Every structure is written in structure tokens, then in C-alpha cells.
Amino acid sequence: MRFESIALHNFMRYKGENRIEFSCEERKNVTVILGDNTVGKTTVAQAFRWCLYGAVLTERGKRQEDYQLLNSDTLELMNADSRAKVWVELVAIDEEKRYAIRREIVYTRAFPSLMAEEFQKKLTMHISDICSSQPLVEVEERKVDELINELFPRNLSHYFLFDGERWSDIAINGVRENIKDSVHILTGLSAYQAAMKHLKDMGSYSVISKFKKKITGSGNLYDSLASECQKCERAIQSCQKEIRNIEVNISNYKKKCQEVQEYLEANRNTEALQKQYRDLGTLKKAQEERCASEHRMLVNEFSDKAYMAFAGPMVQAAMELVKAVAGERRDIPHMRQATIDYIMKGGRCICGAKLSPGTKEWERLLEQKNYLPPADIGSLLGEFERTAFRWKNRVEDFPEEAQEMASQIDGCVKEYEETCNEYVMLGQRLDAHIDFAEHRNRLRRYQVGIQELGSQKGQMQGKAQSYQRQKQHLEEEMKGLEARNEENRRWRERLELAEALYKKLSQDFTMEEKKVFKELNGQIQNNFRRMFNAKEKKIELSEKYDIQMYYKTEVGYREEKNLSEGEKIARNFAFIVTIMEYSKKRKAEKNAGAMQENDTLPIVLDSPFSKLGDENIRLIAKALPEVSEQVIIFMLKKDWGYTGLDEYVGKAYYIEKEAEKSYATIRKAEGR
DSSP states (O other), X not given: OEEEEEEEESBTTBOSEEEXXXXXXXXXXXXXXXXXXXXXXXXHHHHHHHHHHSOOOOOTTOOGGGSOOBOHHHHHTOOTTOOEEEEEEEEEEXXXXXXXXXXXXXXXXXXXXXXXXXXXXXXXXXXXXXTOOOOOEEOOHHHHHHHHHHHSOGGGHHHHEEEHHHHTSTTGGGHHHXXXXXXXXXXXXXXXXXXXXXXXXXXXGSHHHHHHHHOOBOSHXXXXXXXXXXXXXXXXXXXXXXXXXXXHHHHHHHHHHHHHHHHHHSOOOHHHHHHHHHHHHHHHHHHXXXXXXXXXXXXXXXXXXXXXXXXXXXXXXXXHHHHHHHOSOOSXXXXXXXXXXXXXXXXXXXXXXXXXXXXXXXXXXHHHHHTSXXXXXXXXXXXXXXXXXXXXXXXXXXXXXXXXXXXHHHHHHHHHHHHHHHHHXXXXXXXXXXXXXXXXXXXXXXXXXXXXXXXXHHHHHHHHHHHHHHHHHXXXXXXXXXXXXXXXXXXXXXXXXXXXXXXXXXHHHHHHHHHHHHHHHHHHHHHHHHHOSOTTEEEEEOTTOOEEEEEEETTEEEEOOSOOHHHHHHHHHHHHHHHHHHHHHHHHHHTTTOGGGOOOOXXXXXXXXXXXXXXXXXXXXXXXXXXXXXXXXXXXXXXXXXXXXXXXXXXXXXXXXOTTOSSBEEEEOTTO
């Protein structure tokens, strides 16, 4: 897959239409866009992301709404009645097709304010054959986003749309959380996960769950076993949810431990202290919003079910009282007084006998009429009893659910209060001597918290295993009570086949993941040595897919916790190159070794080398054209000479901006 061109119209720094044609040659597969700082290189890089996903990459503390997409010069010339379009068109090609993606927004001006307001949005895609003169085929609007994500998966965008400055902190915008999922997708392991999810790991919507519901039994004992089995399943899911929550809390504690350790090892730099203070403010706001959200959920649940739970004893007592008064039910089911009145008025019974006052038949009908409402409430009692039974079933687990939600709120509030206290303490120390003893105390508290949570996790895992064994025992009993019919036999065979398939996929996934992990860790170290002058250091993927750097000591390697900005970029580049190489290798294997036929993603790099040394720039740059079909680089003019990529460049552009103008222009380099 390659990008053929990109066109921008009134997009941020660019006024009117600006177009860049990218090199799609096999050998000269590099396109370079050079410019000084602040002229608009990042704006073009942002245009890729906005065209594909409708969003720009935000900086810390900013939201999507804080970015004005409409060019400010264009906005200034608008009046209250005018309209202005912002659009970006991105054209991509593979071996057979050309894909033209265009995203646009029509803006109005909130006159007299210099603010743009969205008036209309539109996203289109046209597809055509590269070697055919047939007209473009437009993709249905509702399918465009889906097709874009198939061609350029959004959760991989941090890899092929690389922002050097933001990637220096891999916690920004979910990069850390996406590493493991990205590895699974790029190495093909996600196919195992998708199959396992479809078979079992999506709860009641899974294949195995649906097959189980098709198998039926008869009798009260079977129904009781089925009910107990469902309770065990809910208990297992509850335990698994609690385990996930505990793991998140352990992860947070470990992260806090790491932050404190890094802080204690670092110098007393006031700037670093201020940065930590700002980050805590952002975290405090997020935790406050989470507390409010959890509280709303509890209130909604309470409003929906509490009255049924509280009314339970009263309903039961009322039912017993009414039964004592109403006595045994003597009416004909579904009979109404109006029906008897109609028969008596007609003067003839449904059996044909003549009816007249004073006859035996007439008296029997009067007697039956007295058994019906409103003369008798026996028939109403049945409906009242059914309603009471429905209420009871609906709120059976309500106390436990409410308790669990309340506990969740308590946990959120506790974390929020802890963050608030930390925020206040840090603010008090900004202008005073830093008390490292307090930080060490916090570190000890976090370490104790990790131990306690680890114990809770073990207990919860034990409970889940106990419920699982109980569930298996119940299922065995249910098998013996199932109706012995052909339909059940077929569904049982399908269920056992699905469970066996899930078990095999799970085993294969575990083995394949270990194999991939081992290969990646070997290759990432080779790339790190090949691309960087750091013989005394190495990098590895942890079991949780954190990218860790180690330095050599007299007693072995120790983890480097205080990375420079350049080292962070170096570490992340080695990982990205490794992932792309591995993906390319796997695709080539599937295509019988035909390397030229694979469909790896292009890579777009914005300021990739800004914090690296001259030698490392050259070593990294040389590797990029080899691992990707296409490389598009936005960088400073002064750094280009260190890359040594001239022999790979098929097209080159300059971004220029005159001092007296607020917008930039794109100029093609001569001879390219």
C-alpha cells in the first residue's frame, strides 16, 4: 500500500489548495518535505490523520475542539452569510486499486467573532482499477469509515503516522496501551483472538453460549440445576471483573511506584516538578469525572429496582392476606361477568338449554357470576401473584449489585482523594525545599498496596476456580437429565466441537504468541545495535509489552529509568522498525517469498530525528526504506544532510512561509 498524493484546501496553515505528489517507485521510495520550525510541516502530517480518522493528534491538555481547522486568513474574510470549505483528499494505491478519500467540512463564521462554526460534514471514497479506464466507483457513505479502517487500521496509526515528539512519551494518546494489540494485529495473532472471542469470549452472544441455550431438559430438577449453573456463570464473570479491576489498580500502583522512584533518582529540577504538578491536575479532573459517572450509574440502578426490592415483604404479606380472604378459586378460567350477562340475555345456554329466571341453569349461572370480579377477587389474585414473582426475579441480585457498585464508588473516591492530597502537597512544595522523605513514605505505601492487591487477586482467582468446578459438576448432572431426543444430541455434538475448537485455538495462540515474542525480542535487540551507537545498552519487550532499556554494569544489566528524550526516540524507533520488518516477513511467507507482492503500510514521519545525534540519524534513516514500501518524511532542512537518503529520494518539496503572511506554501524541489 502506498500514498499517491495528498491535497489540502484551507486546512489550518494552508490557504487555498495545496498538493503533494508522493514517490511510488520501488527503489526511490522516499518523499521528503523540508521546512524550518513553525512553517507548517506538522500541519501536513496532521492532514493525513484528519482525512483518515476525522481527528488531529492533540497535545497534552488540549482537546479536538481547541484546534481550528479553517485557515485563519479565510475565516477573517468571511461575513455572517458566507460559507467556506475545508477539505483534505488523500489518494492511496495498492497493486490493483486506487482509493481516493476526501473529508470536508463547511464552516460559517460566528460574526463578528473570529470563530468558525461547523455547518456541514462529508466523507467520501472512490475506488477505481489502476489499469482500467472504467470510471470511479463511489463507496456507500455508511461503509467508508469501515473500509478506511481495513486499509489503514486506526489502532496502528501511531506506527505508520509517526510523530517523533509525541512518541518520546509512549503514554500519550494510548500508545502504551496499544502496543500489545498492535503486535497481535501486525503479526497475525489477532485472528486467533477474534476466533476465540466469537466462540466463547463474548459472553451470552458467543457461539458456545448460544449452543448451550439450544439444549433443553424437562422437570423442576433440571430447571433448578440450570438456574444454579447460571448463578455460577454470573459469579465467575463477577470474579473475573473484580480480577481485572484489581489488575488495573496494581498497574496504577506500579506506575506510581515507578514515578516516585524516578523522581527520587532524578535531580531536584523545578521544571520537572511543575510538569508533575500539571499532570496530577489532569488526573484529578479525570478521576472526578469518573466518580460522578459511577455515582450516576448507581442512582439509575437504584431508581430502576429499589422500589421492587423494598416492596417485596409488603407484597408477600398482602398476597397471604388476600388469599386468606378470597379462599379457593372457583371461577372458570378466562370467564368474565359480561360473558354470563350476554348468555342470560339471550335466554339460551351454549349447550342449547333454555334459560329463564328461577330455573336450575339460571341459578348456576348467577352462582358462577358471583365468583368473578368485582364480586370475587380470586381471579385477580393470580395476576397479582405473577407480578410479585416477576419483581422478585428481577431484583434477586440487586443487593449484591448495589453493594458492588457502591464499593466501586468508594474506590474511585479514595483514589480521587489521594490524588487531591498529592496535588495539594506538591503545590505546597513548588516554592520550598522538596521533602524526599515524604516521597519515600508514599513509595512504601504503594508497595504495601501492591502486596495487598496481589493477595486479593489470588483469593478472587481461587473463588473463580471453585465456581468453575461447581459449574462443571452441574453441567454434568444436566447432561444426564436432558431430554433424550435427536435435536439435543445434535446441539450437544456442536457444543462439544466448539469447545474443543476453542481449547485448540487457545493452545495454539499461547504457543504462537511465545514464539512471536521471542523472535521480536531477538530482532529488536539486533535493530537497536544496528541503528544506534549504544554498545553498553540494550532494549527488550517485557511480558506486558513495555519497551524497556537496560545499561550494562559490572554485575549485569540494570533497567535505565531516566531516559533522555533522544533515548526514548531511539528505543521506540527500534521497536517500530522491528514490527514492520516482522510484518513484512510474515506477509512474504504467505506470498511464497514474493517480497514485491506484499501490502505493508507506508510510514509517514513527522520530525522523527529532532532529538537524535547526527550519527544515529544516519543509521536510522538508512533502515527505513528497507522495511517499508514507502517513506514520507517531514523534517528540518538542517537535519537532512545527516540522513544519507539522497539516493532513495524520488520526490522532494519545500514548505515556505513569508514573514508578513500567516499562511504557508508548498514548493516542489527542482529536479525531483
